[in-house]
Amino acid sequence: MEKNFDHAQQEAAMYDLWEKAEAFNPDRMQTKKKTESGRVKSKQFSIIMPPPNANDPLHVGHAMFISVEDILIRYHRMKGDDTVWIPGTDHAGIETQFVFEKKLAKQGKSRFNFDRDTLYKMIWDYVQENSGVAVDQMKKLGASADWSRFKFTLDPSVVDFVVQTFQKMHDDGLVYRDLKLVNYCTHCGTSYSELEVNHTEQTTNLYYIKYPMADDPNEHIVVATTRPEPIFADQYLAVHPDDSSKQHLIGKKVLNPLTKQPMEIIADSFVDPEFGTGIVKLTPAHDFTDFEVAQRHHLPLVPAIGLDGKILENGGEFAGLKVAEARKKVVEVLEKANLIEKINSQYVNRIGTCYRCGRIIEILPLPQFFIKVKDQKNNLTQKVLDVLDKQETKIYGAGREKILRNWLENLKDWNISRQIVWGIRIPVWYEITGNEEKISVTFINSKGEFQKTATLQKRLDEGYSIDEIKKGLQQVYAPAENHFVVSEKNPGETYLPETDTFDTWFSSGQWPIVTLKTNKENDFDRFYPTTVMETAYDILLFWVMRMMMMGVYLENKTPFAHVYLHGLVRDEKGQKMSKSKGNVINPLEFVNKYGADAVRMALIMSSTPGSDSAVGESKIRGMRNFSNKIWNAVRFILLTLEDESQNHSEKNLDSVKDQAFEKKLNEVVGQVTDQLEKLKVGMAAEIAYNEFWHWFCDECIEEQKKGNLSRDALLKGLITFLRLLHPFAPFVTETVWQELWNNGDEQLKKQLGSKLLIVAEWPTE
């Protein structure tokens, strides 16, 4: 054996050995053990991998989940459980389309140059080019996932399943289409769920604007607002009903400062009498609170801003201006008319920004598809809360269960429409007959020219056929009340397809079910509910919550028994990694430098669910030393085995020492096993590390050198430790195991029990 462990030379070979033996596939491996009574014991252990973005290389967070999950999988496989780890990759709808559009932009093109089908195919090809990278990197990290069960989130079988789910939800009355306010990014051209909006603080102007009284234009009231630009569309103001200083205003009318149209003052308790002047203008089409107030009082919804982020035609002289420009101009006009009392320029305000591009999110009314989350018959959130109450799913991660409960209790209906191409098309078709005036379309005509938004009627009048429009279709805008049918295929000549796609989380929310139901025949019955869902805590609400909702809806059962939430990996100083700081750790770079085992150990050791951890090069280097320690312990023991002269020196051994050694060894086995059973992966790794290095190597090997411990005991200890350490450091342990097997006599082989460590038996006390 070489003096040091050469990870670069061994890792790929070991992975190859495992794959050739089909060690990851529970159907091929003998994972069932017979009990004493001769019965087959088939406790299952299953993990569905959180699919990484198919288009991106892995980052350190992925390395973290692979380490944790692979440790659990390897442990249970060795224990003899029916163990499966189902891998996959994600199409990451908005992310990927965003990246692709940037690429198009470099070529001077945009998504408006292509019809839906063409664009979809282009992105598909683009993702295919990159998709091997992530899988390859997972293998480099040692992931013992069953690749024969691999799934991509846009595989036809997945798409079919998701479409059926939507159909079922629609049949059950859980789906509705409605004009609602949505968070819309005019740059990305899509709406977002409330979770996808970042809130940042910003210092803005708070304008105090005079509204003349209708019955006496010399009198006025003052309203404070940060958003003067949609004033032209406002029709109502509000005060608090119990605000004694404002009560005389209720029911009175003022004049709109821009349009001079009369506006009524209503009373609603949402108004804070202490803020501003205690009088609020209502803009129901562009403010969530105002929208709710308007619904309570049955006030009209008058949009002022369009999907392009510009003022609509009803804005008169402001029409066509972008929001920011319009604001400037409105303020100018009001100032000229002497209608601005004062401006507080130091007002700190929270605004929503796009989590993708960082631009300000507009709130716009748009017909979208929603899932009822608190339906009377199918109260999804309540069902999930019940699951938590009954502890059918346990959450590991400090305080995270409370956060989950809090969200479930307050969750609003789920907007699942996204205005992008890269995803699963919502299987809905709009009846067009009679609605040609109300439906708008954008498309590429047969000459390849982009036709911007116009009513269907107008395009038909221009001589375009339905067929031509359909072929080059980009976007359909059907009114909320438009009749539609749910169907994957075209129901007939008189229909146009919905062009929106599902929110990625709608399909990935079904991931544990889809992967099991569209794979090997009995997988679902065999592995559902899965044992552990392991993922980062920052997608607890996006993903874990949705999976639980879909699980209880589709199967009446939670999709997993345990949720292990790992923390964010920070840099050596505990700072958040970011490209701009330049402190991003590329896990594969360190795999090449120090080995996968070292990276895994560094990520796992001293990490605990729910909390962030700090990892830097020095830690990884330290763990590389540990791999080498394992290597050299084996090297030493192999040398002593070859050295026959040592044999007789053991004759008069004090067997009491051996007994003490075995006792302690059993304790270590018990401790590591115990921690793994409790999902305390970090603790398990730490115990195995310390006991191996500082007890077995530092003490026991030295004792053996002095002749105080038998060679047999030491060998037994070594074999036991290799088993214990294998889940954590699979490559080096398997490498030395092969070394032992290939150089060992029959007796040693018998002791090892298995040619491959990966499927060797987990030690018992």
Place this chain on the structure above:
RNA sequence: GGACUCGUAGCUCAGUUGGUUAGAGCGCUUCAUUGACAUUGAAGAGGUCAGAGGUUCGAAUCCCCUCGGGUCCACCA
């Protein structure tokens, strides 16, 4: 405003049913070692476990308060 979380060795962090001298990695000091490993070993310095109070035979751990970080949510325009 509500909620959650954290404050342990110079640095980054373990220590979840309260129980003997509080641990690890890296760093630091001194020494050792040409035969498992310098990617090593031995010895050591370094912590009033943020602060005050309470429960207890016993608290880093449970409760209350204070101070100081972090995160999430919320209709204060």
